[in-house]
Amino acid sequence: MNALPAILAHTPTAVWAVLAVLVAFGLRQTRTQTLPAARVLLVPVVLGLASLAGALRGFAGAGELLTGTSWLAGAALGALANRWLDLPRRVSANADGSFTIGGSIAPLLLYVGVFMVRYVVNVALAVQPSLSGNATAAVLAAAAYGLTAGLLAARAGKIWATRRDTAPVLAA
Numbered sequence: 309m310n311a312l313p314a315i316l317a318h319t320p321t322a323v324w325a326v327l328a329v330l331v332a333f334g335l336r337q338t339r340t341q342t343l344p345a346a347r348v349l350l351v352p353v354v355l356g357l358a359s360l361a362g363a364l365r366g367f368a369g370a371g372e373l374l375t376g377t378s379w380l381a382g383a384a385l386g387a388l389a390n391r392w393l394d395l396p397r398r399v400s401a402n403a404d405g406s407f408t409i410g411g412s413i414a415p416l417l418l419y420v421g422v423f424m425v426r427y428v429v430n431v432a433l434a435v436q437p438s439l440s441g442n443a444t445a446a447v448l449a450a451a452a453y454g455l456t457a458g459l460l461a462a463r464a465g466k467i468w469a470t471r472r473d474t475a476p477v478l479a480a
Contacts, residue, residue: 315431328421334416340398342408352464355422356383356457363450366433369441375450382451386458387465395463401470409467418463422456429453449455
């Protein structure tokens with residue numbers, strides 16, 4: 309088990325800084341907060357695009373179609389999983405267009421999950437570069453990337469859906 313300390317020791321400081329930022333951002337969301345509409349979309353879009361780019365870049369040798377399709381399947385699975393998880397559980401739309409979202413540890417777990425998928429995949433590719441052309445590795449990694457992106461997108465979708473739930477009914 310000497311490989312793990314070596315891997316951790318050779319991980320660039322910037323990677324740990326990214327983890328620290330994600331943890332700090334996730335911890336902020338354990339408290340109820342009001343967020344502008346654009347910020348609700350920002351995280352899933354940025355992390356979703358980063359996860360898709362990471363999958364396509366890391367597994368280019370296995371084929372973009374296979375990797376992209378696997379990412380989409382993972383994203384769909386993540387979106388379906390959120391129907392069961394029902395995240396976030398406490399959310400309301402405000403008159404000014406912002407949203408009030410109840411505090412939860414779920415975003416922290418999602419952000420750390422996104423980090424862990426990317427970290428483990430990048431370590432695996434660094435240790436065994438031939439995995440970049442392995443179809444099975446591409447399917448599994450891209451689906452994991454997509455799963456986290458789908459969970460984040462579905463969470464944002466549920467937040468935005470509260471606007472429809474509180475929209476005034478127009479009389480005919």
